[in-house]
Amino acid sequence: MKAFILNSYKPKNGMKLIDASEPQLQENDILVKIYAAGVNLLDSKIKSGEFKPFLPYKMPLILGHDAAGVVIKTGAKVTKFKIGDEVYSRPADYKIGTFAEFIAIDENDVALKPKNISMEEAASIPLVGLTAWQALVEKADLKKGQKVFIQAGSGGVGTFAIQLAKHLGATVATTTSTTNAELVKSLGADIVIDYRTEDFETILKDYDVVLHSQDSKTLEKSLRILKQGGKLISISGPPDLDFAKEIKLNAVMKLVMFILSYTTKIKAKRLNVNYSFLFMKASGPQLSKITTLINSGIIRPVVDKIFPFEATNEALAYVESGRAKGKVVIKLISK
Structure with a gap:
């Protein structure tokens, strides 16, 4: 799969686009084909090493804390989702990696995507x-x-x-x-x-x-x-x-x-x-409550810019500039 990786903290040339191995599923994981990924200041803070003292990651690392996509495979003990489900998630710490074509996520950190919004809008929501x-x-x-x-x-x-x-x-x-x-x-x-x-x-x-x-x-x-x-x-x-x-x-x-x-x-x-x-935590059940609010029209996503996957470094730089109104999203697949 294609993925943007971080080879070190404070990289001189940003993230690098490579061919990476497809994620391996644990028994409670679902494999999601990512259609869109949200970009957050948290990605920048991890990249700079600001959170390294209490959130240390091994390199190379795939950044990305928001994803919307489709379930294409399920672990042996998965009960909440099936192949073909449209879902969105903020993966748990140490299991992040949404700047890629696929990601394995624990089913407890996932919710069904709101029906009345696009994949790009859904990817802007979880974190x-x-x-x-x-x-x-x-x-x-x-x-x-x-x-x-x-x-x-x-x-x-x-x-x-x-x-x-x-x-x-x-x-x-x-x-x-x-x-x-x-x-x-x-x-x-x-x-x-x-x-x-x-x-x-x-x-x-x-x-x-x-x-x-x-x-x-x-x-x-x-x-x-x-x-x-x-x-x-x-x-x-x-x-x-x-x-x-x-x-x-x-x-x-x-x-x-x-x-x-x-x-x-x-x-x-x-x-x-x-x-x-507060350092927020992944939670599928809470995200499901948010889904209800979005489906009811009570909350609407606010997306500033959508970047193509190839421009992931540029998307993160735009977030770092502080100019974004609402969220910045990376689009991998058109639906």
Whole structure:
């Protein structure tokens, strides 16, 4: 099969297109012929070695965390899917590799593709959809009538999270540029702040939840707009001790995570608010719930650009530029 591989962290010439062996199936795996793959900033962070301390990969590595395609083979113990099913997935860590023609995925990390969207749109959903779900539903337990601040509303996570938060009945504030203001409003944002000319800290007050995805300065300001007992969930760090325990890191790395998040935790405690770090996990059952929302028209994918498979390096560079509105997708097969 054709695949883009990473031969080392921080490669000088990006990923290399090669002929690779077809993935071997474990008994609970399905083999998916990939029609489209989503591109995420996570791919860039892994490529740069930023996550190597707690998410080390052996080289060569096929990147890619989102896929939509068709099941062409099933493992001996697979019960949820059959050959010919159209599916989508965010494969589990250490089993990634969607920048390729085929991938083997544990059936528990897969869901049937929504019927009313294209393969390319489906491939844009899993990672950002699960991130928003795990932040707003699992960690925040966001309720009707609450107020949530979603940073970078026109980004991949932001465009999904705004729609999910509105579905849950929350009032949504977000930041974006003037050029993307109408986009985020169309997704349901109630308060739109131009981050270039306005300071959200002077506008927002007594919020229940913040979904943080920006830098440390923005994090500090975001803690201050929360009400007493409010929750800030960060997907951009710093990682904390709870995260280290969750992924079973060794004692040294637990200490590192404790130190990295110590200052933020102290500031949150002084304000009587809660800070937690989220590194999303693969989940077929949660993705199935997202499928229902998409099939019902409650959430719609937002795709900025679709690149041909041969231009995978260019697609990742575009994501790294920070200019994308919604998601960037690689197209392997026309349906």
